[in-house]
Amino acid sequence: MTTKRIADYAEAHRPIVEQALEACLPQAEGPAARLAEAMRYSVFAGGKRLRPMLVLLASELCHGEQRIALPPACAVELVHTYSLIHDDLPAMDDDDFRRGRPSCHRAFDEATAILAGDALLTLAFQLVAAPPCGSHAAAFAAELARGAGTQGMLAGQMADMVFEGAEPTAEAVDFIHRHKTAALIATSLRLGALAADATQPTVDRLGRFGHSLGLAFQITDDALDVEATSEQLGKTAGKDAASGKVTYPAVFGLPGSRARARRLVAEAVKELDPFGAAAALLRDLADYMVQRKA
Amino acid sequence: MTTKRIADYAEAHRPIVEQALEACLPQAEGPAARLAEAMRYSVFAGGKRLRPMLVLLASELCHGEQRIALPPACAVELVHTYSLIHDDLPAMDDDDFRRGRPSCHRAFDEATAILAGDALLTLAFQLVAAPPCGSHAAAFAAELARGAGTQGMLAGQMADMVFEGAEPTAEAVDFIHRHKTAALIATSLRLGALAADATQPTVDRLGRFGHSLGLAFQITDDALDVEATSEQLGKTAGKDAASGKVTYPAVFGLPGSRARARRLVAEAVKELDPFGAAAALLRDLADYMVQRKA
Numbered sequence: 001m002t003t004k005r006i007a008d009y010a011e012a013h014r015p016i017v018e019q020a021l022e023a024c025l026p027q028a029e030g031p032a033a034r035l036a037e038a039m040r041y042s043v044f045a046g047g048k049r050l051r052p053m054l055v056l057l058a059s060e061l062c063h064g065e066q067r068i069a070l071p072p073a074c075a076v077e078l079v080h081t082y083s084l085i086h087d088d089l090p091a092m093d094d095d096d097f098r099r100g101r102p103s104c105h106r107a108f109d110e111a112t113a114i115l116a117g118d119a120l121l122t123l124a125f126q127l128v129a130a131p132p133c134g135s136h137a138a139a140f141a142a143e144l145a146r147g148a149g150t151q152g153m154l155a156g157q158m159a160d161m162v163f164e165g166a167e168p169t170a171e172a173v174d175f176i177h178r179h180k181t182a183a184l185i186a187t188s189l190r191l192g193a194l195a196a197d198a199t200q201p202t203v204d205r206l207g208r209f210g211h212s213l214g215l216a217f218q219i220t221d222d223a224l225d226v227e228a229t230s231e232q233l234g235k236t237a238g239k240d241a242a243s244g245k246v247t248y249p250a251v252f253g254l255p256g257s258r259a260r261a262r263r264l265v266a267e268a269v270k271e272l273d274p275f276g277a278a279a280a281l282l283r284d285l286a287d288y289m290v291q292r293k294a
Numbered sequence: 295m296t297t298k299r300i301a302d303y304a305e306a307h308r309p310i311v312e313q314a315l316e317a318c319l320p321q322a323e324g325p326a327a328r329l330a331e332a333m334r335y336s337v338f339a340g341g342k343r344l345r346p347m348l349v350l351l352a353s354e355l356c357h358g359e360q361r362i363a364l365p366p367a368c369a370v371e372l373v374h375t376y377s378l379i380h381d382d383l384p385a386m387d388d389d390d391f392r393r394g395r396p397s398c399h400r401a402f403d404e405a406t407a408i409l410a411g412d413a414l415l416t417l418a419f420q421l422v423a424a425p426p427c428g429s430h431a432a433a434f435a436a437e438l439a440r441g442a443g444t445q446g447m448l449a450g451q452m453a454d455m456v457f458e459g460a461e462p463t464a465e466a467v468d469f470i471h472r473h474k475t476a477a478l479i480a481t482s483l484r485l486g487a488l489a490a491d492a493t494q495p496t497v498d499r500l501g502r503f504g505h506s507l508g509l510a511f512q513i514t515d516d517a518l519d520v521e522a523t524s525e526q527l528g529k530t531a532g533k534d535a536a537s538g539k540v541t542y543p544a545v546f547g548l549p550g551s552r553a554r555a556r557r558l559v560a561e562a563v564k565e566l567d568p569f570g571a572a573a574a575l576l577r578d579l580a581d582y583m584v585q586r587k588a
Contacts (some may be wrong), residue, residue, distance in 0.1 A: 031469050032449035034456055039444075086412060089385075091404030110385030111455050114408065118380060119448045121412065125419040126439030129432045137432035138423045145420030150333075154413045155326035161405050162328055175325050 003291075006284040010053060016066075017052045018044075020074050024127055038108045038116035039123075043081050045099045050289075051076040054188040055195070057282055058206050061275055064196025071133050072140050072191040075124040076184060079148045082120035083184075085113050087157065093243065121148070139194045147187025156180025165244040168251045176246060177218040178211070185214030205271050209282070212268035217289045219261040222247040223254060228294065261290045297585075300578040304347060310360075311346045312338075314368050318421055332402045332410035333417075336375050339393045344583075345370040348482040349489070351576055352500050355569055358490025365427050366434050366485040369418040370478060373442045376414035377478075379407050381451065387537065415442070433488045441481025450474025459538040462545045470540060471512040472505070479508030499565050503576070506562035511583045513555040516541040517548060522588065555584045 021043055028036040052073035059069035088095040088103040089110060096106050105113035127133075128140035146152055156179030163172045189210035193203040225240045226249050240247045248257040265286045272279040315337055322330040346367035353363035382389040382397035383404060390400050399407035421427075422434035440446055450473030457466045483504035487497040519534045520543050534541045542551040559580045566573040 026444045030449070031456060031466065032444065032452040032473070035444060035448060035452040082412075086408055089408065091408060112452070114380055114383065114385060115448055115452050115455075118376075118411070118415065119444050121415055122439050122443035122448065125435050126443060129435035129439065134432055137435060138428055141419050141423035141431060141435050145416050145423065149416035149420060150320045150326065150329060150413050154329060154409055154416065155324070158329040158406070158409050159325040161409075162325060172325065179326070 003284070003288060006281060006288050009057075009281055010049070013053060013056055014049055016070070017049050017056075017073060017077070020070050021077065024071075024074055024078075024123065026123075034108065034112055035115055035119055038104055038112045039119055041107055042085050042098075042104045042116060043078065043120070045101055047077070047081070047099065049077060051080055051185065051188040053285070054185065054210065054282075055192040057285070058189045058192025059195045060192075061206075061278055061282065062193050062196030062198040062202060064192065064198075067132055068136060069192055069195040071127045071130070072136075072144070072195060073188075075127045075140070075144055076147075076188045076191065078120045078124040078127070079144065079153075080184060082117040082124075083148075083153060083157070085117040085120070089113060092157075092161070093239070095239070124148075136195060140191060143187055143190050143194060147184045147190075152179055152183030152187065153181075154179075156183065160245065163246045166246065168246040170251050173246045173248055173251050177215055177248070181218035181221075182211045182214030185217060186210035205274070209268045209271040209286075212264045212271070213286050213289060216261040216264035216268065216286075219248045219257050219264070220290050220292065222249055223257050223261070224292075224294065225249075226254060258290075265290050297578070297582060300575060300582050303351075303575055304343070307347060307350055308343055310364070311343050311350075311367060311371070314364050315371065318365075318368055318372075318417065320417075328402065328406055329409055329413055332398055332406045333413055335401055336379050336392075336398045336410060337372065337414070339375075339395060341371070341375070341393065343371060345374055345479065345482040347579070348479065348504065348576075349486040351579070352483045352486025353489045354486075355500075355572055355576065356487050356490030356492040356496060358486065358492075361426055362430060363486055363489040365421045365424070366430075366438070366489060367482075369421045369434070369438055370441075370482045370485065372414045372418040372421070373438065373447075374478060376411040376418075377442075377447060377451070379411040379414070383407060386451075386455070387533070389533065418442075430489060434485060437481055437484050437488060441478045441484075446473055446477030446481065447475075448473075450477065454539065457540045460540065462540040464545050467540045467542055467545050471509055471542070475512035475515075476505045476508030479511065480504035499568070503562045503565040503580075506558045506565070507580050507583060510555040510558035510562065510580075513542045513551050513558070514584050514586065516543055517551050517555070518586075518588065519543075520548060552584075559584050 025040055026036040055073035056069055085104045087093050088098055089105055095103050097103060104116055125141055129137045133140055156176050159176045160180055186207045189206040190203050193206045252260060268286050269283050272282055319334055320330040349367035350363055379398045381387050382392055383399055389397050391397060398410055419435055423431045427434055450470050453470045454474055480501045483500040484497050487500045546554060562580050563577050566576055
């Protein structure tokens with residue numbers, strides 16, 4: 001039931017997101033065609049569009065208009081995609097596969113992958129600054145930068161590198177995951193609320209929901225990396241342990257990690273109480289995110 | 295005289311730009327301190343702050359307020375710095391030196407350099423979206439993205455890679471330099487005009503000035519790479535030819551390139567006619583940019 005409702009929502013809204021992404025990406029033409037090809041290769045690699053869905057759901061929950069929420073929904077997906085491209089580079093996680101296909105630098109080359117990531121990040125900001133976002137541009141861009149930059153995702157990626165091979169501690173893994181993953185998921189929720197001109201307390205409440213949810217999501221990712229096969233994941237499984245990454249299972253064990261994820265989802269869902277039945281889909285999504293198999 | 299006037303302006307305004315850059319960059323603290331260190335290392339590497347000066351000069355010419363022009367002035371410098379960091383990476387131009395010091399990935403490591411570039415790009419947009427830019431945020435962010443993204447700088451960097459080792463043609467070198475260098479310099483001028491709420495024809499006029507100027511600047515860079523020593527340049531000289539780069543001297547010869555740069559500056563300066571004596575400093579700067587020795 002739970003999964004059915006969220007699957008129906010995803011099925012109905014995915015084409016809208018795909019179409020908007022298609023429309024905002026440059027055409028592969030002229031001397032720099034290769035850049036657009038690489039951007040499109042990575043954006044249309046079969047991602048679940050989880051972050052855009054969160055933007056749209058938060059906006060709907062706050063009675064916002066979809067046409068205002070759609071640009072920031074695409075923008076977070078572009079930011080997410082750029083971060084995967086750069087993360088997969090040989091100097092970073094050195095991953096040859098992503099979503100069951102060669103990663104960007106394997107399908108193209110390292111230089112192209114670096115530039116494609118840069119271009120997707122730039123395009124994300126271009127998108128939230130363009131019509132119909134007009135009066136929302138400043139708030140959208142500020143929120144996106146906060147979630148993606150040195151106060152958010154990039155701090156997590158740097159810490160991930162810094163702690164590599166170190167004795168895993170609860171503090172380290174918490175810092176990494178709160179920044180690397182939870183920040184941008186919180187930003188997704190906040191962008192949706194901002195698109196709907198929600199009050200600041202509501203923006204913050206949905207941000208807290210997103211933050212707990214994002215952390216639960218990443219813990220689940222870590223657990224799946226231990227439990228699942230590469231085929232199920234579409235990327236190299238068991239990679240975290242092999243590369244000395246600081247992970248939740250390494251600190252808390254597998255059952256401890258799973259329990260922590262469930263506790264975080266419970267905390268997250270509590271933030272939705274004031275919305276009552278209207279938040280049913282976000283509750284479903286929160287459940288799905290820790291129950292998923294890939 | 296010419297050089298003296300522009301040197302005086304630079305000397306008076308440089309500290310303002312440096313202070314604003316200092317204030318916007320994150321402090322090096324916490325688990326991700328290394329990221330802020332790398333950002334600061336590259337931003338405070340003794341750059342000439344040419345692009346910020348162009349933003350400020352354009353804003354002054356259009357009677358704008360400095361406090362509104364300062365954030366976009368810093369933003370273009372952050373974008374310029376990020377592009378140098380990524381350009382120097384082994385997978386790109388593989389340059390060990392920049393401005394007489396080890397390049398970012400040599401002073402830190404490749405992963406840190408990739409992330410520092412990403413962080414500077416993100417911060418650039420954060421800056422133009424924050425107070426006091428408020429009502430200008432959408433226009434600033436759109437302009438910055440246009441100059442830096444797939445319609446501008448990144449298209450030039452991609453083409454630069456694609457044409458590497460190819461027979462140098464006028465079309466190729468023109469496409470590369472118009473996008474790789476001229477676009478962001480045009481954006482600098484346009485940002486200054488936008489900060490001053492100039493009319494669209496004025497924004498476009500200053501943009502055309504910047505575009506011709508930027509192209510002349512890059513041709514001069516290419517010429518210096520052939521003529522000067524590494525010590526004078528603060529980076530490896532003669533690198534373009536050695537790495538099979540498509541350059542102006544390779545297509546038009548050294549005297550032909552120099553002549554082309556002078557012609558472009560003349561074209562650029564003509565765009566300033568309607569401003570009369572008020573544009574004297576921009577004329578000086580245009581002269582300086584082709585006469586410089588490094």
